[in-house]
Amino acid sequence: MAHHSTGFTRRAFLEGAIVLPALAAAVTGVAAADASKAPQAQMHYQTSPNGNMHCAICKFFIPGKDASSNGTCQIVDGSISPNGYCMAYTPKSS
Ligand code: SF4
Secondary structure (H helix, E strand, O other): OOOOOOOHHHHHHHHEEEEEHHHHHHHHHHOOOOOEEEEOOOOOOOOOOOEOOHHEOOOOOOOOOOOOOOOEEEEEOOOOOOOEEEEOOOEEEO
């Protein structure tokens, strides 16, 4: 198996070109807590409010066990403070 014909190599390359993106996606999924959400840094998430804008009144916030506990967010990955803020902030009422 040390010597491949050109034909075999070319076919293997073409198959690899199809398989590799799927493999990359699988690896990314393992590395991130939730690959469907945006990383906190990318969304400029901060653990403090921006004026009166904060996660507890954002429509994407999913509350924790009580009002002062961290919850999660529909679009930003990881643990989210009710007093946090990010660039995707959208008031619940809008
Ligand atoms: S979108 Fe941003 S501001 Fe809104 S809950 Fe998620 S992290 Fe907080």
